[in-house]
Amino acid sequence: MIFSSYPKKYYLKHKKNILNNIKKTLDSGNYINSENVKKFEDEFANYLGVKYVIGVGNATDALYIILKSMGVGINHEVILPSHTAIATAISVSNTGAKPIFIDIGDDYNIDSNLISSKINKKTKAIICVHIYGQPCDLNRLKEISKMHKIPLIEDCSQSTGSEYNNKKTGSFGLASCHSFFPTKNLATFGDGGAISTNSKSLFSKMIKYREYGWGKNRNAEVVGINSRLDEIHASILRYNLKNxxxxxxxxxxxxxxxxxxxxxxxxxxxxxxxxxxxxxxxxxxxxxxxxxxxxxxxxxxxxxxxxxxxxxxxxxxxxxxxxxxxxxxxxxxxxxxxxxxxxxxxxxxxxxxxxxxxx
Ligand SMILES: Cc1ncc(COP(=O)(O)O)c(C=O)c1O
Missing domain, CATH: 3.90.1150.10 (Aspartate Aminotransferase, domain 1)
Structure with missing residues (x-):
């Protein structure tokens, strides 16, 4: 199996630096939501050109957290392409909302011409997926989102580092999800993910959803999940972001x-x-x-x-x-x-x- 070996090849090439980062993290005694996670969130936000990044366990959770924090749930609908990893649709279904699948255009991304006719009172979000790393037509999607007042969410699991009009994908929608699965453009050696957004109010809700729903003084304010990015993965991602x-x-x-x-x-x-x-x-x-x-x-x-x-x-x-x-x-x-x-x-x-x- 010649081509499944890439993550290991990358690891062997960068072994010294990666092991050094892991060792430093283990020696620090801080393993959850500490310096590496916070620094990675800042560094990744800077890379994407957005105000906020939240490290989470994986992109499936990231998308779920985004949708839940927007208030998406039972009796709602979310528009998305069928041509994507099943994870995109699963995140929608897990909120209780119904995924409304749309066909693709010749860039293999969601066909924006087919979106408007699917929008109704139940529609709460449009998810676009930059499939294979090819950015969607974000200007057109933003126009549609604005016209119908339905937020646009980007699934950037395959597009970290892609750009549309010289701006990174993950900086256009209300919020975006990112995957750091070992084969991705930006990867760790295990599971990892992130959410990016410019919305302060959504950010403060999503922070709660990431960790049990905790607000101030560890008082649960919403029914959240546990989906944290581990310090060890964050330390690896900080190094990999440089490359x-x-x-x-x-x-x-x-x-x-x-x-x-x-x-x-x-x-x-x-x-x-x-x-x-x-x-x-x-x-x-x-x-x-x-x-x-x-x-x-x-x-x-x-x-x-x-x-x-x-x-x-x-x-x-x-x-x-x-x-x-x-x-x-x-x-x-x-x-x-x-x-x-x-x-x-x-x-x-x-x-x-x-x-x-x-x-
Ligand atoms: C387009 C897309 N969305 C979501 C995901 C889910 O990512 P994760 O495995 O980090 O949950 C993937 C992963 O393959 C993906 O390719």
């Missing part, structure tokens, strides 16, 4: 290599769009006969992923809605994710391109 821009540069370089060298008109490459900086968490190609190509690649030792084989609206918990989303189903059935992690060997890239061009 994120160089890592994204590597991802973009590999994407450029694919764009320049894959020459097969049966294979559709990801769109390059003006004023949107794609961070290439994933490089997804689209083609017919996907399974045949997967077989050929497997024979050569390349075990590649698919994001996502089963769209959210087709999964057991949601399928009863009998919804058909043509573009979403089309990409699910016809896409392959090519390896794009920083440090991938040139000879492997050459081999993959050759297989694709001969296909």
């Amino acid at each position: 994120i821009d160089i890592n994204i540069k590597h991802r973009i370089k590999i994407a450029d290599y694919y764009h320049q060298n894959i020459k097969n008109n049966k294979i559709l490459l990801p769109k390059k769009i003006m004023n949107r900086k794609h961070s290439y968490h994933l490089f997804v190609i689209k083609l017919k006969n996907r399974n045949k190509l997967l077989e050929v690649l497997k024979k050569e030792g390349f075990f590649l992923g698919i994001h996502y084989k089963l769209p959210a609206h087709k999964q057991k918990i949601y399928i009863k809605n009998n919804l058909i989303l043509k573009n979403t189903e089309n990409i699910s059935n016809n896409s392959i994710s090519l390896p794009i992690y920083p440090g991938i060997e040139l000879n492997n890239l050459k081999k993959i391109v050759k297989i694709l061009n001969n296909f």
Whole structure:
């Protein structure tokens, strides 16, 4: 399994610094909500260009905390793309609200033209997901959000470091969630996540939801959850944040290599769009006969992923809605994710391109 080894490769390259940060944290005797978490929150807020960041356990919790703090719950609806990790939809369902799935456009992100017709009195939020690291059309989404007075929430789990009009994703919506799962653009060696926002009032509610609902003097004011970012992970993330821009540069370089060298008109490459900086968490190609190509690649030792084989609206918990989303189903059935992690060997890239061009 050549391509699942990236987090370990990164760890081995940066072992000395990472172990040093872990050791310092253990030696400090402070393991929960202490110096590293606070400093990471400030440093990540500065990186994103937002006022507030809250470290949490993972992005699924981050999205749940955002929605609960906005008052989203039973009898409400939340609009989102079906073409996403199931986690996005699960966070909505866990609040008691109903996810309203929308199809995607040719950037594989939520099709903004389909949103307005789904808005009604129950609609409480629109979630956009910057899928694969490709930013959504945020100006258009903000216009729609403003017109209907429905807050926009960004799922940046795959887009840390992506930019729209030179501003980081995660700084446009009312609030945004981020994932630090080991394979993400900004990652730790375990679970981790964050919320970013510019809203002071939402920030003070979300801080409570993160930790049991505690307000002043540890007096529970709302029914919160326990979803803290651990000090050890925060210390690793503080180091990894220093390397994120160089890592994204590597991802973009590999994407450029694919764009320049894959020459097969049966294979559709990801769109390059003006004023949107794609961070290439994933490089997804689209083609017919996907399974045949997967077989050929497997024979050569390349075990590649698919994001996502089963769209959210087709999964057991949601399928009863009998919804058909043509573009979403089309990409699910016809896409392959090519390896794009920083440090991938040139000879492997050459081999993959050759297989694709001969296909
Ligand atoms: C788009 C998207 N949203 C949410 C999540 C959930 O992230 P986490 O595993 O940190 O809860 C993921 C993780 O894969 C994701 O890709």
